[in-house]
Amino acid sequence: MKRRNISNVCQPVHAGFLLLFAIMSFALPAGAQTAPDPYSVNGVPVDETAASAQAARTTALANGQKKAFDILLRRLTLSADHSRLPTIPAGQIVNYVRDFSVDEKSSDVRYIAQMDVRFRSADVRSLLRNYSIPFAETVAKPLVILPVYEAGGDLKLWEESNPWRAAWQRIVVSDGLSPMVNPLGDLPDLSALTASQAVNGDAERIATIAGRYAANGALVATASVKDNPAGSVEIYASAFGRGATDTVFSETFRPAEGETPDAVMDRARDWLRMAVDDAWKDRNLIRFGQEAVVLVRVPIRSLSDWNDIRRRLDDIAIIYKRELLSLALDRAMVDLYFTGDADQLRTALAQKDLALEAELGQWVLRPL
Structure with missing residues (x-):
């Protein structure tokens, strides 16, 4: 493992102070927010019919876990590697499951449920490493999706007649390592941003929309309908906000024979979601065997400051271990064990x- 040498280490933690720290560490405030777990797959639908409700339930739970596992592997890996993902028999998926919960209902012969499944991260990592498939774990802060539709020189954003926005409303966009948020399109949204302001990249107004949904920024995605060939859709999208890169996503979609305009929009939407997700994963891929430890100083003014930072660190997937070396009234010294490189660690921390x-020769960790 790599280790950064840091001087001026604090004195060891005083026993009485550590006891007080331990007590306060477990006194979490009511309603504390937890970050999305990249190894949890939620809302998986199952519907099975069999000779009995119990038989239907057994089949449904096995199939649901397999479906969730397939979603997980695709979530963590680049789309270019999806064809190489291992096919695990349904009966063996349980070896990777940490736990699951169901919202269920059944009859004498039918079982219907929504499943939430949590997987064992270490076992999933080992599986992907064994198949030499790189993967990412860091979940980005969400982006608000702003779908602008252009046809005949007219721009639409919030209108109900915007088929591009309708395509985004047909799906759940919060799943994945680069989640998105569908804005409500209510009066405050209409007042904050127009279609032309979005297309022209009005940073202040776009930031207002992002702030309303507690997002890191927004993805302005324009779908332009072209006449040659008829029904073609040209996609042009770029992100705005803190941490946004200069990456531009563009592609043209031509309708297949018999394909409806809505189906073309859905295909364009799915491509853009995958492209944005792939761009994020590519910057945060975990390289096999790349592990390191870094000693950081964390300035604090109180134990509540340390508790807040500790909870944030515990929500970062690539940090697989943290070791508190010393704790003083004004600082903590912590070893962070992580997978990936320094830039990936900074990116994960920024989320x-x-x-x-x-x-001054030390690594210092503090809130933005």
Whole structure:
């Protein structure tokens, strides 16, 4: 493992202070927010019919876990590697399942449920490593999707007659490592941003929309209908906001024979979701065997400051271990064990509003 040498280490933690710290560490505030777990797959539908409700339930749960596992592997990996993903028999998926919950109903012969499945991260990582398939784990802060429709020189964003926005409303966009948020399109949204302002990249107004949905920024995605060939759709999308890159996503979709305009929009939407997700994963791929440990100083003013930062660190998937070396009234010294490189660690920390900076020969971790 790599280790960064840091000087000026604090004194060991005083026993009484550590006891107080331990007590306060478990006194989490009511309603504390938890980050999305990349190894949890929620809302998987199952519907099975068999000779009895119990038989239907057994089949449904096995199939639901397999479906969730397939979703998980695709979530963590690049689309170019999906054809190489291992096919695990349904009966063996249970070896990778940490636990699951169901919202269920049944009759004498039918079982219907929505499943939430949590998987064992270490076992999934080992599986992907054994197949030499790189993967990412860091979940990005969400982006608000702003789908602008252009036809005949007219722009539409919030209108009900916007078929591009309707395509995004037909799906759940929060799943994946680069989640998105569908805005409500209510009066405050209409007042905050117009279609032309979105297309022209009005940073202040776009930031207002993003802030309303507690998002990191917004993805302005324009779908332009072309006449040659008839019904073609040209997609042009770029992100705005904190941490946004200059990546531009563009592609043209031509309707297949018999394909409806809505189906073309759905195909374009699915491509854009995958492209945005792939771009994020590509920047955060975990390289096999790349593990390191870094010693950081965390300035604090109180134990509640440390508790807040500790919870954020525990929500970062690539940090697989943290070791508190010392704790003083004004700082904590912590070893962070992580997979990936320093840039990936900084990116993961930034998703939790934490900044890692070098100061006077030390790595310092503080809230943004």
